[in-house]
Amino acid sequence: MGLYAGSYTGSCLCGGIQYRVDAELAPIQLCHCSQCRKAQGSAFASNSPVAKSSFQLIAGADLLKAYESSPGKRRFFCSRCGSPVYSARDATPELLRLRVGLINEPLPAGPEFHFHTASKANWLAIDDGLPQYAGEYPAAEKTPDA
Numbered sequence: 001m002g003l004y005a006g007s008y009t010g011s012c013l014c015g016g017i018q019y020r021v022d023a024e025l026a027p028i029q030l031c032h033c034s035q036c037r038k039a040q041g042s043a044f045a046s047n048s049p050v051a052k053s054s055f056q057l058i059a060g061a062d063l064l065k066a067y068e069s070s071p072g073k074r075r076f077f078c079s080r081c082g083s084p085v086y087s088a089r090d091a092t093p094e095l096l097r098l099r100v101g102l103i104n105e106p107l108p109a110g111p112e113f114h115f116h117t118a119s120k121a122n123w124l125a126i127d128d129g130l131p132q133y134a135g136e137y138p139a140a141e142k143t144p145d146a
């Protein structure tokens, strides 16, 4: 069975966690906050919010662990290989924020903006012309911080 438009698969580094998302992915948001930098081991997190109802974990439920990085906010990761998978907030239980580097298919669009750039790594220059927000992005009250 082939993929249809709006369907994506994701897998962690070891392959133990496999998921499927049946939804059009929202534009990618790049979070430069210090928590995301440490969670990714990189300059930023590449996130796309999706409805939890469109996310299906196919394999690896036993491997998927969460770290509560701030009250009510959990970062889910593979406990075997360490891949960050998604984050979730108690305040928006219907929403997951996928770490899009795990998605296997080409994505339809690139990043939309950078946020929390006030805490970005000093070794990375942002010169792609995308909007930059020092803190949260304007619509964050609807889809809170990564």
Ligand SMILES: [Zn+2]
Pocket (backbone or CB within 6 Å): 012, 013, 014, 015, 016, 017, 063, 078, 079, 080, 081, 082, 083
């Ligand atoms: Zn893994």
Ligand SMILES: [Zn+2]
Pocket (backbone or CB within 6 Å): 031, 032, 033, 034, 035, 036, 037, 045, 116, 145, 146
């Ligand atoms: Zn962040």
